Amino acid sequence: MKDCLKPHRDLEAEVQLKTIIQQIQSLMDEPKNDSAVENLLIEASKYIKASDRVLDLTVIEHYEDWTDIDGIVGELTMEVPVLQAVSKEDFLSIVQEIREVIESGQAPDNMRLDYWMNFYRELFALNFPNAENVDLLDAIFEDTSLDDMIEVAFPHT
Numbered sequence: 001m002k003d004c005l006k007p008h009r010d011l012e013a014e015v016q017l018k019t020i021i022q023q024i025q026s027l028m029d030e031p032k033n034d035s036a037v038e039n040l041l042i043e044a045s046k047y048i049k050a051s052d053r054v055l056d057l058t059v060i061e062h063y064e065d066w067t068d069i070d071g072i073v074g075e076l077t078m079e080v081p082v083l084q085a086v087s088k089e090d091f092l093s094i095v096q097e098i099r100e101v102i103e104s105g106q107a108p109d110n111m112r113l114d115y116w117m118n119f120y121r122e123l124f125a126l127n128f129p130n131a132e133n134v135d136l137l138d139a140i141f142e143d144t145s146l147d148d149m150i151e152v153a154f155p156h157t
Contacts, residue, residue, distance in 0.1 A: 001093045004081055007111065007119035010049070013077045017047040017055075018069055024060055049079035050122070067114070074115040080122040091153055092146060094120070128153050 024040050027033035037057070044055050053076050063072040098120060101107055107116035144152075 001097055002090060004083070005086075005090060005094055005123070006108075007078070007116055009074070009111070009115075010077055010079070013047040013049070014070075014073045017044055017077060018073045020044045020047075021055070021060060021069060021073065024057075028057060028060065048076045050076055051080070051126075070112070071114060074112065075118060078115070078119055078122065080119060080126055082126050086127055086153075088150060088154060091150070094123075095146065095149060 020040050020043055024037055024044075027040070028037050041055065041057075048055055055076060059072070063069070067075070101113070101116065105113065107113045
């Protein structure tokens with residue numbers, strides 16, 4: 001599979017963002033720290049690569065409802081490419097990789113499985129907008145034939 005179709009991590013950005021979030025958490029309950037918190041949020045924005053995500057006090061206060069600090073940092077620093085075109089062969093190689101990972105329950109390169117799956121959710125949302133109404137990763141890759149998936153991803157081709 002082409003390298004651009006695989007998730008990559010920026011470990012330095014993750015470390016920096018995690019540190020900033022922890023600093024904000026330690027300061028945010030005191031009104032006298034509002035200026036410092038605001039500056040830290042501005043600093044944190046430099047490390048956020050996810051196109052549809054922001055870091056604000058609401059996210060910091062509630063991320064533990066759906067993930068841990070490593071999960072939120074991974075989501076925020078994930079950079080998902082918008083591709084000019086994806087060939088059917090590349091699409092099928094992604095599907096085969098996803099099916100293998102789903103079956104094994106282990107993402108490559110000791111990557112967190114939720115981070116790995118989120119990358120592909122975003123990749124498909126950005127690059128296959130016609131598939132938005134279909135939950136491609138949780139059901140379709142396991143239950144749908146490759147021909148049917150090609151129809152969803154490449155309609156009328």
